[in-house]
Amino acid sequence: xxxxxxxxxxxxxxxxxxxxxxxxxxxxxxxxxxxxxxxxxxxxxxxxxxxxxxxxxxxxxxxxxxxxxxxxxxxxxxxxxxxxxxxxxxxxxxxxxxxxxxxxxxxxxxxxxxxxxxxxxxxxxxxxxxx
Numbered sequence: 001x002x003x004x005x006x007x008x009x010x011x012x013x014x015x016x017x018x019x020x021x022x023x024x025x026x027x028x029x030x031x032x033x034x035x036x037x038x039x040x041x042x043x044x045x046x047x048x049x050x051x052x053x054x055x056x057x058x059x060x061x062x063x064x065x066x067x068x069x070x071x072x073x074x075x076x077x078x079x080x081x082x083x084x085x086x087x088x089x090x091x092x093x094x095x096x097x098x099x100x101x102x103x104x105x106x107x108x109x110x111x112x113x114x115x116x117x118x119x120x121x122x123x124x125x126x127x128x129x130x131x
Contacts, residue, residue: 093108
């Protein structure tokens with residue numbers, strides 16, 4: 001039936017959207033040129049996390065999970081606690097983290113904050129801020 005088909009499709013989509021509800025997770029945005037020229041393999045990601053993102057043994061002890069987005073050029077790094085997550089998020093959001101494997105600085109953010117989508121429609125370039 002149509003209802004059963006929609007339910008199955010909804011379940012499939014929900015499996016891919018689990019990243020919206022992840023706790024203690026940072027997102028690394030690899031949507032930059034070098035990653036398109038040579039798509040990162042899991043060994044590349046592991047070296048980046050070990051060498052560049054979590055250079056100290058203390059940070060590496062806090063790693064729980066590493067996951068890539070099924071479609072977008074994003075890497076999700078889950079940490080054991082908020083303190084370690086905040087430390088990574090601070091570096092990613094401010095100066096970024098240098099990825100030595102690809103010779104590029106990557107940025108990111110904490111995923112624990114509520115995700116808000118905003119769509120602005122019908123705004124002309126001539127519109128002033130006061131209008």
